Amino acid sequence: MSAVCALGTRRLLRQLRSGPPAAAAAAAMLRRYSLDVSAPLLRTQGYVDGRWVSAASAFPVLDPATGQEIARVSDCGPAEAKQAVDAAYTAFQSWKRSTAKERSVLLRKWFDLLLLHKEDLAKLITFECGKPLRESLGEVAYSASFLEWFSEEARRVYGDLVPAPAKDRKILLLKQPVGVASIITPWNFPSAMITRKVGAALAAGCTVVVKPAEDTPLSALALAELAEQAGIPAGVFNVVPCSREKTPSVGEVLCTDPLVAKISFTGSTATGKVLLKMAADTVKKASMELGGHAPFIVFDSADLDKAVGGAMASKFRNSGQTCVCSNRFLVQSGIYDRFVERLGQAMDAELRVGHGSEPDTTQGPLINTKAAEKVVQQISDAVSQGAKVLKGGKRLHGSFMEPTLLADVTTDMLCTKEETFGPLVPVIRFNTEEEALAVANAANVGLAGYFYSQDVSQIWRVAEELEVGMVGVNEGLLSTPEASFGGVKQSGLGREGSKYGIDEYLEVKYMCFGGLKA
Known part of the structure; x- marks a missing residue:
């Protein structure tokens, strides 16, 4: 209630009599709103290697409409981020060998669970970032649509058989997952940004470490809970929540660790440039969805x-x-x-x-x-x-x-x-x-x-x-989800969604078979 106290109850009551929209805003700050969500979805610990992990400290998640504290979430740091990267790298060795159909089935289960729990997820989004519940319900449906889309695209990662210039050769272009992907998401569409990126990565055979925005970690952790229920293996999907103070150090691990092959970031152009510089030393593949105007x-x-x-x-x-x-x-x-x-x-x-x-x-x-x-x-x-x-x-x-x-x-x-x-x-x-x-x-x-x-x-x-x-x-x-999402100039690099979104998590390997008898 700190925001309410700072403004003063008397001032708020005066504004209540001043008519809309000031009255509605004042009423929103005076009233206590309760977040009523099913217990399994309200997670407050990090999710690493299929386990819920606590950090040494916690940070508050606030309702931006009232200033009231919703929950306290584990404040993970560089150590937890490194554990998540290591877990993802270990899991990648087996996940990349799973069949496209196996990955497709798991993503489809995750999609079904999102729709089953759409009301609870929408409440989390509304209380974390302030958007109206109708919009939050729309975001959950939009989020789920990416899991549905990439569950289907997982089975459509095609290579090429290329006509060779010589009779004794065969040329094959093979698509393979890049490896561990670090995914850093914004607060304004917390659920949709995660499923758009993670859905593509998992469909491609990559494993991921997600750092959600400081303001909206609860919806990310709820998605991790549902991913676990869907049967996605330990280490394939990891979530490392942290406070604004620890974000730079956690981000540095996720963008510089040599076991990370790819970073995907949505946020400001200024921050994107910083992350690109950090990723440059190890020449990581990067997707950047940055500022618009x-x-x-x-x-x-x-x-x-x-x-x-x-x-x-x-x-x-x-x-x-x-x-x-x-x-x-x-x-x-x-x-x-x-x-x-x-x-x-x-x-x-x-x-x-x-x-x-x-x-x-x-x-x-x-x-x-x-x-x-x-x-x-x-x-x-x-x-x-x-x-x-x-x-x-x-x-x-x-x-x-x-x-x-x-x-x-x-x-x-x-x-x-x-x-x-x-x-x-x-x-x-x-x-x-x-x-x-x-x-x-x-x-x-x-x-x-x-x-x-x-x-x-x-x-x-x-x-x-x-x-x-x-x-x-x-x-x-x-x-x-059927269309490409991304910008030009300083709005970023790469494309998300569509059939092109999965390509951001794939490498093309050229295989030349020589010495063949015609």
Whole structure:
């Protein structure tokens, strides 16, 4: 209750009378919410070599909506990380020899268990990262879909028989697992990021060590519990939770240990660069899914209803805290005023701030007060340079933020230069297609991009010209296990999901058979 005490009960009670959304945020912080999850899934120890292990100390996991402590989790350090790597390396010697069908069956069992326990997993996600329960249920379904997908892809890892240049030779290209993979995941989609990476790795025949985000270890440990129930062998899947203070030392082990062959990281571009430097000394294979700064372009020819619906879906999931959230809204002059008006109306009608466990909540808190302060800074900077606040604009209690709509935004403002990770919609007016593309492509990152148009020729031009790894054409939600996920420029390396996702955990071995009789 430290956050509540710091704000003061009297102040909160005054805010309760000030009306929504401040009232909902205040109520969320005053009330005590109880996490009701089946005992086997609420794990608080690390998971190494098929055993639940305690560390010398523990760190608190807090509900970002209230500041209340949910649980205390074992604070693993470099020693536990090394034990996990060693266990994974030992397990790899037998796991790599398992058949594709055996791996497929186990992943399918894990998938079935996720769906069976979807309500409990969703509650863990909501209490850890603050997102509404409906979104958390959607994340669990999305998480499970990767296990289903890679259970199927495990049986489709094909090599090649290549026509040889000589009659006495045969050329075979064989795909083999790289080895132990270190997987470092973010807090905003804790379950989905793990299954997307671990599903691919295990399907390929790799073993893994997962370091979950400091804010969201409980959902990762619940996944480990279900993996154990599914029969995934000891050492194949290991989870090493740790505090923010121990993250650098644990990360160093996972990125430098010579027994680790591959690292997969989702997080900020700045952190990704640090991890790549650490991995370079042993030339590890690396996948990096880093920062985004997604443009959302609305051309004059767009279907206005669809564009507004797409903007709402793309921007306000998890209160704007996803790497593929739209960050810069570029709207052509002919439709600008109507789009802004309709978007404001949709925000009023559809968005409700509150604790994620409340059934009407669509907007939970940001992950911490620092995240809220960043959004406030971007709003203040924009207003100081002439932007108009049409909706919201205020920080509420703790890390709650009002969903905010800004008009008359320019490319000189912070909100158009850096990723927000919050419920802020800055709208820039443009006149020509060339102008929009220049603004959209000016960023040094390129993860996702979205645009709305009914001009077929324009659709092809813009889709090809946008410098991003994923494009939503008249669509605001594009993630699916069947499609590749990843970016260009400083948004990262490699692809996750799709048939290409498993390739990130495979090496191609060339085998030349010579001296054969024709």
